[in-house]
Amino acid sequence: MTSGKGSETSAIHTVGLTKYYGSHLGMEDVNLDVQKGEVFGFLGPNGAGKSTTIRTLLDEIRPTSGSATILGMDTHRDAVTIRRHIGYIPGDLALYPNLTGMDTLTFFANMRGGVDWSYVDELADRLDSDLSRKVGDLSTGNRQKVGVIQAFMHRPDLLIMDEPTSGLDPLVQREFQKMVGEVSAEGRTVFLSSHTLSEVQRVADRVGIIRNGRLITVESVAELRSKATRQVEFVLDAKADVAAFEAVDGVRNVMVEGNHVEMSFGGDMGDLLTMATERYGIDDIKTSEADLEEIFLTYYHEGEEEMEVRG
């Protein structure tokens, strides 16, 4: 992890990447290693430093210290060569309002070459994108589709996407996730940022979590899922017994109100359901995913404190 270029199989490799805007911290000591062919989710709340990291990788901004390589090449020195191999969607996408979607794609295609127009048609079809309209007249979601096509259209080796699904409706999001899966199946790499865990879980193999400019952890999605607490609610046919629920592995914070029981749960859902169905009749069940902030609070918050103590 500490060697300058990373291994032969690294798509993205950063060493001690740090960026200060004046005295304001953008990111600090970020060490990432994204392997070729994987889908890597970059997760963090708003303002955590996701975009700063991505913009540094793209050579839009230069690190205060540390370095990064993409496909073994230095992100600053070899910036132009690198860009031949990547597709990019910036966060908070802006396009030229006076160009149509097709004009926009043509413009970028002319700059890089190697665009297969039948593939563009296919992408537009899959995302249900009307390329004949001016970008300025499009809704946020429809504009985002143009950005997505633009990033995919030359079949890049590495896709770097900053919150690519913002503004897309659920149907299109699903199609997008399929497209990401196909890219990965072809052995190409995807690096995408998000602030919602569920979205990243659906597509990514591994997830890096960044908060306050610091990379807190890198985990496989399976590992993360096991840690992810869910909020579970049962409406039972009898008064719930707190002890019986607390006895199940992964149950915390049980609250009982008559027949209604509510808890945080981070274990095997099968165990919980078995126990509940054995003892009660279940009138209703509701589970909601813990959001990112909750995971931070329950799990990573401690880790962060440790880091601060050590630091």
Add this chain to the structure above:
Amino acid sequence: MTLANVFSKTIRDRWMGWAITAVSLTLFLLFGMSVYREIDLTIYTSLPEAFRSLVGIGDDIDVGGLAINVVFGTWGGLVVAAIALVMGASAIAGEERDGTMGILLSNPKSRTFVLLSKTGSLLMLVAVATVAVWATVHPIAAVLGVEIAGLDVEALSLHLFVNALFYGMLATAIGAMIGNRGMATGVTTAIMAVSFFAVGFLPLVEGGNGLLKFLPWYYFDGSDPVTNGVAWGHIALLVSASVVLLVASIIGFNRRDLKGQSVGTTMLDRVRGNPLLNRLIGRLAGSARVSSIWVKTITDYQTLLLITCGVAFLMMGVMMGPMYASIPTDTFAAFEQLPEQLIALFGGGDLSTPEGWYTLETFGLMAPVGVILVTAIMGAGAFAGEESRRTMGMLLANPISRSRIVFEKALPMVLFAFGVGFATFAGVALGSLIADLGMSIGNIAATATLQVLVGLVFGSLALALSAGTGRTSISIFGAAGAAVFFHLVNSFGVLNDAIADLAWLTPFHYYLGNDPLNNGLDWVDGVVLAVLSALLIGLSFVLFERRDIRQHA
């Protein structure tokens, strides 16, 4: 506190531009007075009446009067009105362009309230800027020992204030009624420029005086307020016109649909909307517009180029020939007797010859301003524009180097500079032919070439500032400020030996310094200007290569 309401937020957003304007005008006043103090003013007493009226010098010539006339009356009047105009055009139409009008009006405030708040802040800022400049006049005069007791500076200030308000309201009204900021700015600027120009010209032709009252600019200083005091009739007229425009704004804004961030439909879009024509155009032009950055840049600024070239060709060029021919010859007969130094003062324009006329009216100020306008806007927008619109990230995600972006942004700027130059050349040549003035075509071409090169210096400066800072306002103000400063140094150099020794430092010295309309191209001048531009463009490569790209406006 400053975000308390629309009024104070608008002031918060705009005060900086006004502060810069007020400080610059004050500095020019200081500069002007100290220069005029040094010169022998007796040369002015020999001026013929007609000439004095043309350049706006009253009967009682003195140092204070000259400085105040030039700085306050001409520069101040134009600059304050121009800033008011820009602010007015943005008041309603600017919010629509930025896509913020929707959210502003989602608050429990009426459209009329928003419009009145914007107008109120315009009124306030114009007033404060006027008072700020006025307040420095007396202390500056006292410090420099210049006598201004007989001058009604207050009257001129009031005229300046009301005049600026009128153009601000005109732009506000057009913007409020149609929601197109570009159109509001363009139409108002055209009305201002044409009437400013015509007010200077009409008194020279027979019967021209009768037409003056149809020109808005006439009501600014047509009554010579600094000598004659406030012309209340004129003030009342401008104020009433402003009120009428305000009412029109309210009615127009309340009645129409709000525009989104949408860009409107151009003639070309309509043509492309027709499938048959679209196929034809596609075959003819391909998708040339988006074939590369430099071609796209050219199409982005084509309207600016067309308008500027149109004005340069027709107004600065063709029209000037017949206009010169229409002025009675005896008006200018007296000029032949004038001392050489005085002729040089007005840009070397010996008005008894067509070359002198064109040097004064066209090439002296307007022609380089045309090139600077186009190149500075393009230069400033080159990087800062893409960055404030947040499209630079996408551009840089492509396999092209930053150097190539600089090159492809600088190239259209240079081409457009030559475009404006060519339009000026063609206009002046045609004007000379139509009016049978017999000017040398070669010398016109030489002068237009130098015009292009001197304009490019400031365009390149804007480009370098844009490359180095990524901020549009710094680039535009920096380049425009440098142009005004160097122009003043160059003009004052004629009057003052100490400044004349420094004249070689100003780019304008290499422009008309050797009277190219009479003497043809001085190669050294051309090379100096070209090298200066080349250095600044070269600097842009270095600066842009090193810098972090800005993400937000």
